[in-house]
Amino acid sequence: MIEPLLETRDLCKNFGALQATDHVNISLVPGEIHALIGPNGAGKSTLVKLIMGSEQPSSGSVHFAGADITDLRRPERARAGLGRTFQISSLAMEHTVLQNAVLGALGRSGRVMRFLWPVMSDKALVAQAEQALERVGLADHRGALTGELSHGQRRLLEVAVALTLEPKAFLMDEPMAGLGAEGSARMTEFLDRLRQEAPILLIEHDMDAVFQLADRISVLVYGRVIATGTAAEIRANAAVREAYLGEEDA
Numbered sequence: 007m008i009e010p011l012l013e014t015r016d017l018c019k020n021f022g023a024l025q026a027t028d029h030v031n032i033s034l035v036p037g038e039i040h041a042l043i044g045p046n047g048a049g050k051s052t053l054v055k056l057i058m059g060s061e062q063p064s065s066g067s068v069h070f071a072g073a074d075i076t077d078l079r080r081p082e083r084a085r086a087g088l089g090r091t092f093q094i095s096s097l098a099m100e101h102t103v104l105q106n107a108v109l110g111a112l113g114r115s116g117r118v119m120r121f122l123w124p125v126m127s128d129k130a131l132v133a134q135a136e137q138a139l140e141r142v143g144l145a146d147h148r149g150a151l152t153g154e155l156s157h158g159q160r161r162l163l164e165v166a167v168a169l170t171l172e173p174k175a176f177l178m179d180e181p182m183a184g185l186g187a188e189g190s191a192r193m194t195e196f197l198d199r200l201r202q203e204a205p206i207l208l209i210e211h212d213m214d215a216v217f218q219l220a221d222r223i224s225v226l227v228y229g230r231v232i233a234t235g236t237a238a239e240i241r242a243n244a245a246v247r248e249a250y251l252g253e254e255d256a
């Protein structure tokens with residue numbers, strides 16, 4: 007069996023009487039896209055927060071690259087190689103595309119935030135940022151203001167910012183949200199290639215993208231994983247159809 011890069015063990019999170027995460031055991035192995043789906047409020051975002059370190063679990067643990075990272079803070083987890091793209095944009099709209107990517111690269115260098123101007127004259131950081139923009143197809147927009155980009159281009163820029171950190175694994179929270187058919191297709195194609203470099207735990211409501219991309223799919227309902235399997239296995243699973251896909255059909 008391939009050793010997982012990322013793993014949660016009996017992870018639980020309670021908010022008062024509500025059990026948002028209920029003994030979740032989920033893993034991410036090298037080379038895969040593992041999609042996490044489930045109805046609204048099933049606990050997907052909470053699980054991502056527990057893995058990234060922005061929420062602490064009530065019990066259970068998170069393991070990454072052979073180490074127990076449960077007690078590590080969010081920036082330490084990011085430096086250890088856990089990359090994330092957010093549901094809500096974290097980009098500075100008044101900065102250029104290149105400046106945003108350089109700020110991402112600066113985060114990895116571990117140096118304290120300096121004024122933008124000296125940072126932009128740091129050749130190594132700029133080269134790293136330019137390479138990330140090239141990879142997502144935004145090199146031609148390097149001088150554009152981020153606020154002028156289309157929604158789809160901003161999503162790609164977020165991925166470029168995450169790439170500058172050279173993560174060992176990605177957590178992506180709805181990268182397709184708000185993308186049109188063309189943007190979705192471009193992102194799907196990009197993630198398809200990216201998995202070879204760093205596996206991706208993907209939260210996504212776009213079922214076409216999920217079923218097209220995912221090597222494995224886990225279905226979360228009321229904080230619990232009710233099934234994990236290939237797209238075909240998940241499609242055929244009666245409990246999943248009842249709890250989730252049946253709801254979509256309705």
Ligand SMILES: Nc1ncnc2c1ncn2[C@@H]1O[C@H](COP(=O)(O)OP(=O)(O)OP(=O)(O)O)[C@@H](O)[C@H]1O
Pocket residue numbers: 021024026044045046047048049050051052053
């Ligand atoms: N900080 C919090 N305090 C109290 N309850 C919370 C908190 N965060 C989440 N919850 C609750 O935990 C449950 C799971 O929420 P979560 O946002 O993780 O679900 P989700 O699957 O990501 O939903 P969506 O698809 O709508 O984003 C929900 O009932 C939510 O109201």
